[in-house]
Amino acid sequence: SQKIEQNSEALNIQEGKTATLTCNYTNYSPAYLQWYRQDPGRGPVFLLLIRENEKEKRKERLKVTFDTTLKQSLFHITASQPADSATYLCAFLHGSGNTGKLIFGQGTTLQVKP
């Protein structure tokens, strides 16, 4: 069955460093991946979308890569700040045509220490 996996261990880094989070998927070839941020007690908030024909996408301090050979997406936050502390979720649309559904990984919690 199709799976999307993120590192379940929390990532702890020092302020100013680059955080790198990993999303791996198996038994599927999504047309794109999405990344969301979730703060405790709140719904996820969309950050970035990267399509299969895009190797890299950037938005301010965020960078996402998509390697369809490795079946992996990496999410980078440069010059990290304590305010970046949150859980980050990757997701892809499973299915084709008009019937795709959005499914999520389990998320990775990032803690940025001042």
Place this chain on the structure above:
Amino acid sequence: DTGVSQNPRHKITKRGQNVTFRCDPISEHNRLYWYRQTLGQGPEFLTYFQNEAQLEKSRLLSDRFSAERPKGSFSTLEIQRTEQGDSAMYLCASSFYGPLDTEAFFGQGTRLTVV
């Protein structure tokens, strides 16, 4: 339009009772999702609608769960005969599905506690 709205925000119920949650999506969005999330896990897909049609329901979902989206607008999720294992955050999301799919917008969720 202020985004996706879910009501109630919190619900405490006794085991065996029925509960119903409501989701009001962003008005121009044609797709609506329901997810369940427990602590330390990502959102788990429950079901979704394209306009008023329910396109898929998770096989993990027992027949105690039912969802509707009359007229393709708001949606309700009902859980009958609640069990303690139903305690979770229930999230609703909406999106506009078209040739270039866009991101999902989530509500704040309804936290259900079954005692």
